[in-house]
Amino acid sequence: MRRPFEVFLAVSAGLILAFLLLPILALFLRIPPEDLLSQLTSQVAVDALLVSVKTSVIAHAVVLLLGTPTAYLIATRRFRGRSLVLTLIELPLVLPPAVAGIALFAAFGRAGLLGETLHAAGISIPFTQTAVVFAIIFVSSPFYIRLGIAAFEALDPALIEASRTLGAGPRRTFFRVALPLAAGGLSAASALAFARGLGEFGATIMFAGSLQGVTQTLPLAIYAQLDLDFDIALALGAFLVVVSVAVLLTVKLLPSWTRFTLISLAPSGRSD
């Protein structure tokens, strides 16, 4: 006979796991797999997929290009106001998506802070694909930068210093030492940020709307199809589950790629 406490632990875990798994299983079990696949070829699904891929890839490229140097700067320099900058970067992480949407409007909308300037230049952002990209960058870049800082901070500072004393300037040190050694951590950060951007819903629907083939991303299409064609909504949901599992597996497999970083921290290996 098991002790009551062990039973309590097992029952708690069982209940919560069942609650988490049941909806995900339901996505796949409600209609047969071949129907799921055929629903993915419907026009709405294909349009949403194309919009999502295009906007996510562009947004992610911007996030990587600007986020990586930002993360390196914050991780390796000590300057006045550093913790303020860190807090500002973390803020969008906890911001409700609806607030992100209205904030983007307030900044880039017709009546927004930069509205007149943009209008004068003939640029209108809201309800365009650019707006989708903006929304994705707004929610996913803090994710990438925060994790990227952690990846660069995990580097042994002596390696950076060694590079400098060997005659390499800051730029060469970044590309030859810091970036390759942080690659594992940055890849994990990149995968998680990409997944976060792909799933973006709240800010996008407010700032970019949900126009099929233009601004309707996968999550927006699921919402739009809920009342129109439940099977398409199910198929898109199942598809995003598969993508999410792939992202999680990528991140879980990363530790074996990051082993360089760990070796440098360990004391000397075999003795002779």
Added chain:
Amino acid sequence: MDTLHVDLARSLRAFRLELALEFDGVVALAGPSGAGKSTVLRTIAGLTRPDSGRIALGKTLWFDSETNVDLRPEERSVGLVFQDYALFPHMSVADNVAYGGGRKSAELLARFGIESLARLKPGELSGGERQRVALARALARDPGVLLLDEPLAALDSHTRARVRAELRGLLKGLDLPTLVVTHSFEDAAALTDRIGVLVEGRLVQMGSAADLVAAPTTPFVADFTGANLLTGSARTAGDGLTEVHLTDGVRIVSTDQLTGEVGAVVHPWEIGIARSMPLDSMQNHVRGAIESLVPVANRMRVRVGPLTAEITAESAARLALQPGDEVVASFKASGTRLIPLG
């Protein structure tokens, strides 16, 4: 060979580091952990800035607080071997050595006997091998100054003894101003004949290992070199001798002339051990029970009261010494150095 001029001042957490050094050849900076040794190296390399001072190699100025000269680390002709070697873990041995400048790297791999390791990653090397790679890498840039931070600390004791001997010859042959930082007097003595002892940011004594052992100017140096240090008050006795009343009541004499509060320095190998009071030329005797017996190679280290004596293992066996035995530790007045305290 150019001369390295170092004159620097910097406030650290608990004390102020103030050091003026001018040297070519190999110099060791020895002292306890936290004495500011690594800060000296990092300052010379340009990795950290002193509050004020001047650093120059020959006629090339690297740092001068008065004229606002401060070269970046990559602009200083310096090779720094880090304590844990800081080899780039994602590069092969050959790439590590070539990082600072490709021209000499093949020659250096050969010279350090690490050609066979060229394609391995640092994680696959032993401690001794890593040290050679780090040294080759630091030299590949053809620096004007070589700095080594605790080059032996990352090695196990067995490897350490062998590498120590190799390193001395190697450093001497480089013909470069070389500054080695170590917390071990033994390592410093094994690597060079010029040792500076740094305590709480000050250079308290500079000399050869023999000088430091024979004539320590402070109790710290005496203790650091492994000598016994007994404290007491000294007054002039007859025959040109000085009488010292030790804090624990024992009276000893020394041929040094000094009065007041003093430290008496006696080296372990100057102390004899006998079962009863010997009839010989020794003037100083400390009676006590053996606290411990520790064999060191072919010698035996015997702890009696405040003294550590080192006698041959053979003598220890002949006397059948056991911990707890009552013995007399004796040493000569002429082997007792006095240093002022306070």
